[in-house]
Amino acid sequence: MFAALLFGLMIVATAGVTNLFLGYAALSAVYQVRQVFLIGGGLYLAALAAASWAGGWFAAGLVVRPLEQLADVIDTVTGSRMNVRVGHLRGPREIRRVTEGLDAMLDRLDDAFTGQDRFIANAAHELKTPLVINRTLVEVAMNRPGAPDAVLRLGENLLEVGTRHERLIDALLMLARAEQAPALHVPVDLAELAASDAALTVVRAEAVRRGVRVADDLEPAETHGDPVLLAHVVRNLVDNAVRYNVEGGVVRVRTGPAPGGASLVVANTGPLIAAHEVPMLFEPFRRLTDRVGSAHGSGLGLSIVRAVVRSHGGHLQAVPRAEGGLVVTVTLRG
Numbered sequence: 001m002f003a004a005l006l007f008g009l010m011i012v013a014t015a016g017v018t019n020l021f022l023g024y025a026a027l028s029a030v031y032q033v034r035q036v037f038l039i040g041g042g043l044y045l046a047a048l049a050a051a052s053w054a055g056g057w058f059a060a061g062l063v064v065r066p067l068e069q070l071a072d073v074i075d076t077v078t079g080s081r082m083n084v085r086v087g088h089l090r091g092p093r094e095i096r097r098v099t100e101g102l103d104a105m106l107d108r109l110d111d112a113f114t115g116q117d118r119f120i121a122n123a124a125h126e127l128k129t130p131l132v133i134n135r136t137l138v139e140v141a142m143n144r145p146g147a148p149d150a151v152l153r154l155g156e157n158l159l160e161v162g163t164r165h166e167r168l169i170d171a172l173l174m175l176a177r178a179e180q181a182p183a184l185h186v187p188v189d190l191a192e193l194a195a196s197d198a199a200l201t202v203v204r205a206e207a208v209r210r211g212v213r214v215a216d217d218l219e220p221a222e223t224h225g226d227p228v229l230l231a232h233v234v235r236n237l238v239d240n241a242v243r244y245n246v247e248g249g250v251v252r253v254r255t256g257p258a259p260g261g262a263s264l265v266v267a268n269t270g271p272l273i274a275a276h277e278v279p280m281l282f283e284p285f286r287r288l289t290d291r292v293g294s295a296h297g298s299g300l301g302l303s304i305v306r307a308v309v310r311s312h313g314g315h316l317q318a319v320p321r322a323e324g325g326l327v328v329t330v331t332l333r334g
Contacts, residue, residue: 168300189222
């Protein structure tokens with residue numbers, strides 16, 4: 001554009017100088033020459049603009065198109081899908097260096113995630129095997145004919161301790177799995193999970209024993225994710241709402257659509273909780289003062305909930321109720 005403008009100015013200046021020095025006698029000839037230059041300059045300007053646009057589009061495409069392909073590859077990479085590679089892209093040397101570096105980084109990440117999955121599987125086996133052996137030995141000792149009462153009482157205590165350790169190991173393994181990107185992205189209805197035997201039905205027996213009433217309002221709440229992990233979210237929230245309630249209390253479970261996704265709300269009565277204590281509830285092995293003495297919980301239930309919700313790209317909010325208890329809202333993308 002600058003070259004075309006300069007060329008036009010030179011044409012106009014040439015015509016003016018010619019008129020000035022040659023006088024009016026040459027006005028007609030100069031006018032004809034000027035018309036030729038002006039028409040030629042216009043054509044030159046149009047050709048220059050078209051060539052500049054084509055050249056700019058081609059030059060920008062050499063950089064932009066490979067970057068778009070890189071963005072598409074990066075969008076498909078997840079913790080459970082690390083076998084995607086960029087490969088060789090046509091473009092400047094700098095783009096090729098970026099693609100080679102990205103593929104090398106994906107190789108390292110793939111090795112890291114594979115090693116982490118292998119470690120979790122080995123840890124589950126190595127940690128649970130001694131507990132199973134101990135349980136078997138204790139049960140054999142308790143079932144011997146004529147076993148003294150002291151041995152029976154000791155065996156019962158050891159079995160209870162072993163059960164707590166098994167729960168803790170299961171919770172730790174679940175937390176490690178929940179912090180990774182979900183391996184499945186299938187349609188899931190939170191209402192069906194909340195109504196399943198693994199969630200509300202099983203908890204209702206514990207609620208009856210504690211004198212807690214469980215009420216539900218389950219509307220379809222469609223989302224996508226790992227149904228096993230999302231089932232743990234429902235189960236842990238409802239179980240905590242029942243376990244840390246008061247006698248004669250209420251637990252309300254509600255599911256339904258939310259803007260851009262689905263929501264799960266679990267509200268319960270219970271002891272008063274200060275607002276500054278709420279974040280503590282979602283930290284591993286952190287409980288409120290009145291929960292430390294619990295012999296049934298591992299202190300990881302709400303940590304697992306937070307990890308699963310984050311890995312699914314959702315939002316978790318907990319608000320204490322003025323009259324006691326907590327309202328936990330989980331919002332997941334559709």
